[in-house]
Amino acid sequence: MFMQPYLSVIICSHNPRVHYYERVLKALEFQTLTDERWELLLVDNASDKVLASEIDLNWHPYARHIREEQLGLTHARLRGIKEAQSDILVFVDDDNVLDPDYLEIVFKIAKNWPIIGAWGGQLRPKFEIPPPAWTEEYLDMLAIREFGRNKWSNLTSILQNGAIPVGAGLCVRKVVAEKYADLILKDPKRSTLDRKGQRLTSCGDLDLALTACDLGLGTGQFTELGLTHLIPAFRLQEDYLLKLVKSTAYSFTVLRALRGEAPTLPCYSARLYQKYAYWRMNSRQRRFEKARQDGFTLAYQEISTW
Template sequence: MSVVDSPLPDSSSIDVTVAIPTYNGGDRIPKVLDRLRSQVTDSSLKWEVIVVDNNSSDNTADVVKTYQESWSGSELRYCFEPKQGLAYARQCAVENARGTFVGFLDDDTLPAPDWVAASYAFGQEYPQAGAFGGQVHGEFEAPPPENFERIESFFAIKKRGSKPNRYEPEKLSLPAGAGLVVRRQAWLDSVPAQLVRTGRGGNDFEISLHLHRKGWEIWYCPTMHIYHQIPPQRLERESLLKLIRTAGLCIYQLRVVGVTNWQKPIIAVKIMGGNLRRIVLHLIKYRGKVKSDLIAECEMTFFISSLISPFYSLKASLDKAWSS
């Protein structure tokens, strides 16, 4: 049961809710709140901010309380979600939001000064969009590895040009969760309260896939900009491989969202066949250099993890059945 510091009043007067799920983000959340406090919006735009404390053990609650004492222009609310996992934190945000639109920011992503205004304007202009995301830029505390652009999408870095365009959910071409904006009612009507992926790996895409299955379009908005803060430790080899392995292992689970049971074996075969081909081609291209080229090793890790993702999903299902 989530705990909110204020009751849920009538939502008709709120246009946008900005939701920030965080776990032990007491030292990161101030930068995000400072950016939100300085947003440039028209006086007619009504919006709020909800910080969802996902069972933190640090001073996150105290930090938010301090900001609440001097907050102005919008409303800053605090919500405690004891169930660990990003999916639970996001669900808590949506259930307690008062806005027509809910925009998600991570505690390490900083919005441009007009992000809230741009989000609302795009949602109004594209009523068929159940969810949309903008440009996500990487801000690195240390230089990334050579050829990093080949794997930058694993860090939610997205740039799709200067014109709005539709994503292609069938190809798992979808916006990142950081900076994702959804129609609250579309989420409540389309996204199950219990998602398969409860952590960061795959949860972003699963949300958009459920919306897509219910007939909503997923769009890219070029005027929305956020900046992902990336510390040096996230670019170290083991951290990179762990991130990419997690992304690969959820491929099968994402591909089967909303499909019938008879389609699942066909999808599994296609995933395994496609990735087996990629592995062979990758080995031919890099020969014995896969281990000495970090980016090539990351790509190979993704192909192998995707290849075994149907078996990983089966094991997870069996473990769940045995534990219930």
């Protein structure tokens, strides 16, 4: 007889790398938390090949393939939230290799920290190729998080809350996830904040995490919780990172507006300083700064039409 699981592990995937998926699933197969205590939901988000015919989940007694035809990471997450049967949801990307005790620690945190509604842990990178030295200042945009102490906050401001977990390995209480789904239903603009096909828009994970604070709970990051983030070579190419910087600046600005922190244009003296700083940059840094400014401007123009 199937008991209600402690946790629901939700993998949202669109045209995944097969050899990455093998490592992701193998890490899940050898979790210290027994299979009977968690369910596995693989949400196939309109992949070209139906993942149910490509990926075997028979090793897990409570695994399900779910096909979501509406393209976009947000729609895949919402489908996972709807299908999940437990009170704690764990979102695992299709390039996340969990530590063997990840799910066991998630359950302990959920039990010991009832005031925390959304949390995450250490995100250690595993690069396909060594990253070039110039990429160092942009690597945190690739969901890499390494820290030395636990952090938590209950501030609803995205600029003031210093303990917001990102989507890789994100853990949320079902009540938070359902509130987030309700927010999107009331304001569909929120559904544009995440990946969709080749688009690199983001920040839906931050919106989801901050919903915990909207409910009077908190967000947290815990040192004992960890996973390995597999990073392919193409994500270290300049063209990709430029696109990522622009998309992130756009998404972050839109999220601030959606959460009541609408940004303003810099004052005259700030613009003068920006120009001064810009011309002190090398050519590559200028390209990245222009991408950031382009993303902000695009979002600002869009927000002004709301």
